[in-house]
Amino acid sequence: MNRLEHAIPAGVIMLVGLWVAWISFTQNPAEAFLFPRLISTIFLTLSIWTFVAAWVKPSEVNATISATTWMNILPGLIIGAICVFWMGKAFGFYTASIITVFTLISYYDPAPHRQISSWIKRILITAGFIAVMYLLFAMLLGVFTPRETLFR
C-alpha cells in the first residue's frame, strides 16, 4: 500500500518529466529550447530516480489521505473551484465572494445550524469581510474586477 502510494505520484511526475524532455528535444528552433533541454535532462533523471526509489524502498512517510479527510476537504475544494472557474466571471467577484465565504463558513462552522445566533454571526462576518475587500480592492487599489451582479 505504502509502496503504491508513493510510486503513483512519483510515476506521474516522471511522466511529466518525460513529456517535458520529449517536447524540449523535438521542437524547433533548437536555440529556443537550449535551456529547457538542459533542465529537462536533470528533471527526467531525478524523476526516474524518485520513481525507482519509491518502488524499491517504500517511504516511511504516511501520505495517505483518509476518507474523513477527503470528506472534509472536498466540499471546500468544490466550492472554491466553482467560485474560481465559474462564479467569479458569471456573477462578478464580489457576489461570488459573498456566496463562497458564506457557504464555506456555514458549512465548516461547528456551531449548530439550528441556532439563529450562529446564522446572524455568519451573515455579519461575510458582510464585514466583503465590505473590507470592496474598500481595499475597488476603492483603495482601484482594481477592476468582473462585477456583473449586485456590484457595479
Added chain:
Amino acid sequence: MEFIYYFGEVFTFWSFSLLLLGTIFGLILGATPGLSPTMAVALAIPFTFKLEPAQGLILLGALYTSTVAGGAVSAILLKIPGAPANIATTLDGHAMAQKGEGARALQVSFLASLFGGVIGVLLLIFLTPILAQWALAFGPSESFWVAILGVTIIGTLGGGSVVKGLLAGCIGLWLSTIGFDDILGTQRFIFHSSLSGGINIIAALIGLFAIPQVISMFAKGRQTQDMEVIDVKPHSLFKSVHEVFSSVRALGIGTTVGSIIGLIPGVGGQIAGLVAYDQSKNFSPDRKRFGKGHPEGVIAAESANNAMVGPSLVPLLTLSIPGSPTAAVLLGGLIIHGIFPGPNIFRDYPAVVWPFINSMLIGQVLMCIFGLAIAGYAARIARVPPHIMAAIVLTLAIFGSYSVQTSMNDVYVMMILGVGMYFLERYGYSAAPLVLGLILGPIAEGNFVEGSMIANAQNGVATYFLTGTLNLVLILMVVASISYSVWLELRSSKAGLPS
C-alpha cells in the same frame, strides 16, 4: 555610510504609515496559527502595486519582520508556533505561561527579538555592499551558476529529501520556461491558451503558499476549537529588560547563531531557533531548567529567529539567492516592482533599497513597542477559527492573483498550482525550491543564453561555463551543498531519524 543619507525617506507620512500598518498587521498575522510569514508576505504583494517601489518594499519588510516576532505570541500562549521559526519558543515560553508568567515570557521574547533583529539588520547594512562589490566581477556564466546555486541550496538544505528538493527546483525552472521565448519569440509548453503569457510569479507565489494552507484548514472539518488561551497577568517591564540584557550568554548565542544561519541561503528561521536553543542549553550552567519555563530558552530562540531576518536578505539583494522561503517571496515582490537584485542594486536603486533596509531597522523598534502593547490582545485575535480563516485567505488569494494583471488566467493558474502543491507537500515536496526555480529560471536562462552566445564566439560552451576561478568556486559550492545534504540524509536514515 550611504544608508544614513536615506534615513529621512522612512519618516515620510506614507512610508511611516505603511511601516506602522505592516508591523501591526504582521504581529497579528504572525500570532495567528496557520498563517505563515511566507504566506502573509505573498498575499500582501498585490497591495503594493499601487505604491512606490520603496513604499511597497517597506510594507513587505515590516510584515516579514513582525510576523516572525508575532509568531512567538501563539507559541507562548497557545503552544502553537505562529511560524516554523517559533517552534523552539514553545519549549520554554509555554511552560512559563503555564506557571503564570505569560507576560514575562512575552516581554522577554519581544525584547530578545528586538536585540537579535537590530544586530541582524546592522549586518545586512554593512555586509551587503561588501558582497555586492565582490559580485561585480560576475559575468553571464557566473550569474548562471549563482542562479543554479540558489535553487540547489534551497532545494537541498531546506529539509526533507535532497532528490525531492532538487526535483521541485527543476519543476520550478521548467514552469519558468512556459510561454514565449524572450529572444526568438517561440512558443514553449503552451498546452492551453491561458498559459500563453507564461506563469505569473505573484499568482504562483500566492497559490503555492496560500492554497495548501487553506486546504489544510478545510481538512480539519467542522472542528470545535480546543485551544486554551492563558490569561496574561501584568509583569514589570523593567524587570524583563534587566533579565534580557543580563542573559548575555543566551542573547549572544541566539544572535550569533541566527546571523550565521541567516547568511546561509535556504536554511531559514526554524533551524536558527532550534540550533540557538540547543546551544544555549548546552552552554548553560542550569541546563536542567530548560524546557520547564526558563527565560533563557525564549531569549535564545527569539533572538536567533529575528537575527536571521536581516542576514537572510544579504544573498538576496546581492546575488538574487534568498536566505529563506519568505525572502524568496520578497524576491518576487522586488521583481514585480522592476527591481532586479544583483551586484549593482545599490548603484541602480539606492533610493529604493536603502529606505527598505532602514525601515527594517526602525521596524524592529516598532515591532517591540507594539508587540509589548498588543501581545495579550493579539492572542485573542489569533483565535480566529480555521474555517473563517480559510474562507478569508481563499478570497484574498483570488482577488490578489487577479489584481496582478486583471486576468482570470492568473486566478486559474494560482488555484491549479496551489491544489497541486497541497498534494506534492504530502509526498515530501516543498514549495520553496519550486518557487525559487520559478523566480530564478528567467535569470538562469537569460545568462545561459547570453553566455552561450559569447562562448560560441570564443572557445566553446564547456570552456566558458566550466573554467575560470569564480565558475569553479560556484560549481564546487553547488556540488558541496548537494553532497553535504546527501551525507546528512544518509546519516539520519542510518540512525533511523526522519531526514
